[in-house]
Amino acid sequence: MPKISQKGQLMPSSPIRKLVPYAEQAYKDGKTVYHLNIGQPDIKTPEVALDAVRVHSLDILAYTRSEGSEDYRKKIAQYYAKNNINVSHTDIIVTTGGSEALLFAFGSVMDSDDEIIIPEPFYANYNGFSIASDIKVVPVISKIEDNFALPPIEEFEKLITDKTKAILICNPGNPTGYLYSREEIKKLAVIVKKHDLFLIADEVYREFVYEGNEFYSIMQEEGLEDYAIMIDSVSKRYSMCGARIGYLVSKNKEVIQTALKFAQARLSPPTLAQIASEAALNTPQSYFDDVIVEYEKRRNTLIRELKTIDGLKVAEPKGAFYCIVELPIKNADHFAQWLLESYDYNKETVMVAPAAGFYSTPNVGLNQIRIAYVLNEQSLIRAVHILKEALKVYPNN
Template sequence: MPESPIRKLMPYAEIAKKSGKTIHYLNIGQPDIETPKVALDAVKNNDLSILSYSPSQGFETYLEKLSAYYKKNQIPLHPDEILVTTGGSEALLFAMGCITDPGDEVIIPEPFYANYNGFATASGVRVRAVESKLENNFALPPIAEFEKLINPNTKAILICNPGNPTGYLYTKDEIEQLADLALKHDIFILADEVYREFAYDGAKHYSIMQVERLAEHAIMIDSVSKRYSMCGARIGCIASKNKELITNAMKFAQARLSPPTFAQIAAEAALDTDDAYFNEVISEYVERRNTLVEGLKSIKDVKVAVPKGAFYCTVELPVEDSEDFAKWLLSEYEVNGETIMVAPAAGFYSTPNTGINQIRIAYVLEKEIILKAIHILKLALQDYPN
C-alpha cells in the first residue's frame, strides 16, 4: 500500500509540535468552518436507548432525504439507487470491487486524490494515468489521450469533480466528451463529486448523473465530510441507475454490516441546513482562495494553478524535491516559533518522478492564517539550503 502524502509527514509535525512550534496545517482538507448546528443537535438531543445496527443500505428516511437533495440539484436519483457508505472512501472501494477484477485497469487524470492509488492497490487494479497540466489549470486532457490507453482490461475512467488536489471544475462539455468515450468503449465513468457545492466565479457543477444517455455507465461517489464540515462523521454514498451495480454494491454493504448510526442521524439532519450556510461558506472560500493565489503569485519562481472549485491549490516551487522541503519546514525551520505543513504533490501522481517539485495547499484556514503561511513560505524559500 502507498503512503498518504497528506498524512505521512505527521511524525515530523508531532516532533515539531512537542518542541514548542506552532504549526499551520495546510496539508489536509479539514475545514475550520463550523458544522451546521442542526446536525450536532440531532445527536446531542437524541434519546436512543439502544445504539443498534442500521440497515446495510442506510436508514430509509436518510435515503429519501438524500434523493430529495439530489433532485433539488437536478440529479434525478431514487432512494433505491443510493447506498449509504462509511465515508466516500468506502464508496470508492465498493465501486472498485463491483466493476473490476484483479489485473483490470482504471484511467485517471493526474494529479488525483492520493488515496485512489490506495483503493486501486487494495483492489488489485492498475491505474493508468493521463497527465493534466498546471499551465492550463489542470483542465481535462485531450480525449485522444484517454483513448490511447483503453484496452480490454479497461473498466472505468475515474474523475474528481471539482478536483482534489487541483481545484479544477470540469465543464459540461468536458463531461459530455467523457460520456461519449465511455459509451463508445462500454466502460464506466466513476465520478467523485464530494465537493459539488464548492464551485466559484459563477460556474455551475455539472454531474455525471445528469447525462441521461450514460445512465447504465455512470457511478457517483459522494460524502458529507466537506459539504457540511463533518469529516469525522464518515458518511458517504455510492449512487447509480445501473441496477446490477447497486445489487452488487449491496453485497459489500452487507459484508461490512452497516454504516454508523449516530453519524447517519447527524447527516440526515444536516440536509435541513439553510442555503444561507453554503452562501456564506462559498463566499469565505473564494476570499481565502483569492488571498492564497495572490500571495503565491507574489513569490518569485512560484507557479500556481487557479482553482475553480473545492478548496485545494496545486503549487510548483523552485525546489528539486518538495517532500524534502516539507520535512525541512517541520524539522528545521520556523518564523517566530511558527511553521507550516504542506502535502508533497508527488503522491498525487502515479507516474514516477512526476510532481516532485509541487505541493498541495488546502486553504481551509482563516484568511489571517493564510497570509501568515504565505509569509512563512516566502521566507522559507529564501532560506532553504537546497
C-alpha cells in the first residue's frame, strides 16, 4: 500500500474542529451544546453584503483577476486610509481567506527549513501552515500568569539565527486576546530592520479592541515599508467567515510580485464572495460600534463568571473575542471530549477548544482551553455554570 507523506503525518488536527464528531453525537443524543470552541460570531452579517449577492446581475460566474478585482482593491485601500493606513490597491492581493494570505506570505519569503519566530500560544493553524510550507516555528513563550504579555524583546533576539526569516504576530491575538502596544510594535520594527527580517502581522481582529485601547498596525510604522506584511480578512469584521476572503498587504513590491505568482497558480479568489465583501465595505460605522459594545459586555460577563470557579486561572483579553483559561485538571483534550461524550447537566453541555494545539512547544498548555465568547450573555452564563458543575464531577482531575 502506498505511504502517506511525512508532511501529511506531521500535519496536526485542528484543536478547534477535531471534536466535531463528538458534538454531532451529543446532538443526536438529545443534548444542547454551547459552542465556546470556535470563533464563529453570532452577529448578523451586514445586509448590504447579503443583498449584493442576492441582486447581482452576472450572466456568467467568471474568474476575476488573480489579485482580486481592481475596483474591490481600490475600495479596500480607501477602507485602510480611513484607519490611518496608507496603501495603494497595487499593494493588496485578495486571497481565499486570511489562511491563503498566510500561505502566500510564507511561500514568498521562506524556503524549506527556514525559521519563523512566533509568540505562543498562537492561532493553531500557524502550526499547520508552517508544516505545509516546510518551515520551522521557533516559539517565544508567553505565560498566563503575565496575562500573555509579550516577552522582553531581548528574548526574540536570542532566538534569531541565520535561518530566521520572519517574525509573526497576531494583533489583537488569537487565542489570548493580547493587544500589542505602539511601543511593542516599534521595538519589533527595530529588531526586523537590524536583522533584515520580515515582520508579518495577522490583523484580522483590528476592529475588536476594548476599553478605548489603541490599535496600532505595522503598516502605520514608518520605515517598515520593505519589511512589513499584513494579513487581513473579512471573516470576523463583517461576520462573514464563510465568504473566505482575505488580503495580503505589503508595500514591498517584490513581496507582492512573488505572492501574485502563488495567486496566479490558484487562478482567482471566489467571485460572489468578492461581490459580497466589496459591498460590506459600505457597512455603517454604527454596526461596528454596536458590535464592540456587545463583545465588551460578553467579555466582562464571561470573565466575571469564570472567576467564580475554584482553581481556575483566566487571562483578561484586550481585543479579539477569545481568552485562555487554565483549569484545575491534567488534560484538557480528555476533558473536552468527556464533556461531549459522557457528561450533561440537564441535557446540556459545552464544547471548548483544548489549548495545547495553540502551542508548538511540546507538553505546554495541557490543562488550558480556549474560549470564544461568541454567544450572547445569557448563553455564556449558562455555559460557564455547566463548566463549573462538570469540573465538580470530572473523574480525571
